[in-house]
Amino acid sequence: xxxxxxxxxxxxxPEGAIASLNCTYSDRGSQxxxxxxxYSGKSPExxxxxxxxGDKEDGRFTAQLNKASQYxxxxxxxxxxxxxxxxxxAVKVSGGSYIPTFGRGTSLIVHP
Amino acid sequence: NAGVTQxxxxxxxxxxQSMTLQCTQDMNHNYMYWYRQDPGMGLKLIYYSVGxxxxxxxxxxxxxxxxxxxxxxxxxxxxxxxxxxxxVYFCASSQTSGGVWNEQFFGPGTRLTVL
Numbered sequence: 001x002x003x004x005x006x007x008x009x010x011x012x013x014p015e016g017a018i019a020s021l022n023c024t025y026s027d028r029g030s031q032x033x034x035x036x037x038x039y040s041g042k043s044p045e046x047x048x049x050x051x052x053x054g055d056k057e058d059g060r061f062t063a064q065l066n067k068a069s070q071y072x073x074x075x076x077x078x079x080x081x082x083x084x085x086x087x088x089x090a091v092k093v094s095g096g097s098y099i100p101t102f103g104r105g106t107s108l109i110v111h112p
Numbered sequence: 113n114a115g116v117t118q119x120x121x122x123x124x125x126x127x128x129q130s131m132t133l134q135c136t137q138d139m140n141h142n143y144m145y146w147y148r149q150d151p152g153m154g155l156k157l158i159y160y161s162v163g164x165x166x167x168x169x170x171x172x173x174x175x176x177x178x179x180x181x182x183x184x185x186x187x188x189x190x191x192x193x194x195x196x197x198x199x200v201y202f203c204a205s206s207q208t209s210g211g212v213w214n215e216q217f218f219g220p221g222t223r224l225t226v227l
């Protein structure tokens with residue numbers, strides 16, 4: 001079974017710090033990687049997508065992909081209390097249909 | 113664009129009742145999905161569709177049925193509701209383009225309680 005693993009947390013960081021969220025996956029043929037943010041009681045919304053090895057930056061967010069080690073991470077710089085949410089990692093594993101596999105999510109708490 | 117819309121937002125069912133959760137997207141996406149999310153858990157795929165007239169089972173299809181007669185609509189039918197179907201249901205859509213797998217867009221969810 002192709003799996004996506006995340007530490008459920010909670011990860012607690014002070015305001016202004018860097019939050020580091022990690023995700024590992026088992027399928028070496030995985031192709032597309034996504035980070036979603038989900039506030040309590042709300043639906044997931046896309047934060048970042050990454051398709052090739054290396055870093056991708058968007059504002060305070062940086063996604064890092066290492067296919068050789070089979071992990072993808074999300075860094076949040078200058079963390080704000082409004083960043084407190086659950087972060088879901090989704091991986092498009094190898095195969096024809098686009099059926100992404102989701103991790104269980106990491107709960108992030110940014111305290112003032 | 114409204115994106116992905118779902119109705120109803122909330123519903124309480126009695127054991128054994130049936131209902132249909134509605135989902136509509138206006139982005140002309142080819143893929144549509146139904147997920148359920150239990151408290152503190154991740155998303156579990158119930159059914160998905162790769163286009164009008166084509167549906168397939170996901171991880172947890174038992175007790176549910178779907179149809180996709182148009183690109184826009186993907187209703188989820190619950191037959192003989194059971195307490196184990198108490199959950200939050202999310203509909204999502206996405207578009208494949210030139211072999212690139214794009215992100216999913218999620219609806220606001222339907223919170224269902226079966227008593």
